[in-house]
Amino acid sequence: MQAKPLIARLQFPFAAMLLVACLLLGGGQGSLGDTACQLLALTLMAASLWRHASDPAARLPGVAWLAAVPLALPLFQLLPMPEALWLAAPARVQIAAELGAAGLEPATRASLVPLATERALLWLLPAVALFLSVLQFDLAQRRRLLQLLLALAVVAVVLGIAQLAGGPDSALRLYTITNPSEAVGFFANRNHYAGLLAMALPLVLIGGAASLDQHADDGTQPLRLLAGIGLAALLILGIALARSRAGLFLGMLAIVLSVPAVLALRRQRGTRRILVLAVTVGLVLSVQFALFGILQRFEADPLEDSRFQYAAVAAQAAAQQAPWGTGLGGFRAAFEAADLAAADTAYVNHAHNDYAELWLEGGLPAAVLALPLALAFGFAGWRAWRRDEEARGRLAQALQRASWIMLLLVLLHAIVDYPLRTSAHLAVFGLLAACLSRTPPRAEA
16 A cells, blocks of 8 residues: 555656756767666656556546557567568668578568667657656646756756866766867757757746746746846857757747747736846847857858758668668668768768658658657647636646747757757657646545
């Protein structure tokens, strides 16, 4: 009888630990930190499923089945298939011929790189664990996790400033292969760092405005207003110091998309001030400290960026691997086989377009599985933006709108980069996806 309340008490601390671990240790790819996050995720998943099975008040809602969708792709790819189906892809006919010439037979699994696909399956565990657990949390617990996410983003900005002060050889840079001249925070890549800060902006603007609206009648409003302005300005400065073009565009888009949610709150006097003052202060600081670096980033023609060439090669390779794809984790080998010149001159580990890379690795099954996720995201956005504040409360609706905007930002970022290939962004994605759902009713005493 004591096991259920103990698990219920431990579930939230474990979820917070997993979020912190993923952001602090999961900003690169393939480190021991990622393994630690995956082990912690297994523990959290076990706690969530145990509560679902043993506590009627903690039953997972119907939307929890979406957690199985991303897991279904690597599990399918690890299964064997009939040889006739396996040979449906043109590239596999050539592979089978080369193996036959060597006296070998192909292993007819859907994935050509089963070990890499197994690693990809493990990579998804933190996002799934956070998604399932947060579905069982009430509004106060979800709000605390989002506040923790914001706090970690602020710490990342402070760390980024310290990294710039320490120079390219600063011991505060957590990864050997990184951007040595820019702030990167907990990440190896400045774009992923700037993307996280841009995602945190709606939390400050919308969450801060909702907090002002909620506490309009007490004496804390001036302090809350000042804190919101300072946090937003710090995040904007952090994005500018990263000198990431994608981050700058995502930051501007985050502000624009947050405006309707901020102005939709009933008491708009304080909410308008926090928006205007925060953006003004952030822009002034950015101009003061990072304008020259930003201008340098825009000197080159963005259309000549090599990432667009990588995506084009990935699309060509995907045609040879259709309809099954290479299997998750097979991008690099397929890319090098399709573009020998690029393989000789540069190390290309991703397509810098997550959709092109997913099409190459997942083929038609990935497209089929992506459809219900896209429909769920669209439906959740429609539900979050319709006006029924009286039924759910303005704070709950504001957090849902902020979560939807943040998810949209990372999905747009995936067009020009690979943020969802890191444990950090995947964990945040799982948290935000669960925050879009309705909070469960509290159990009666």
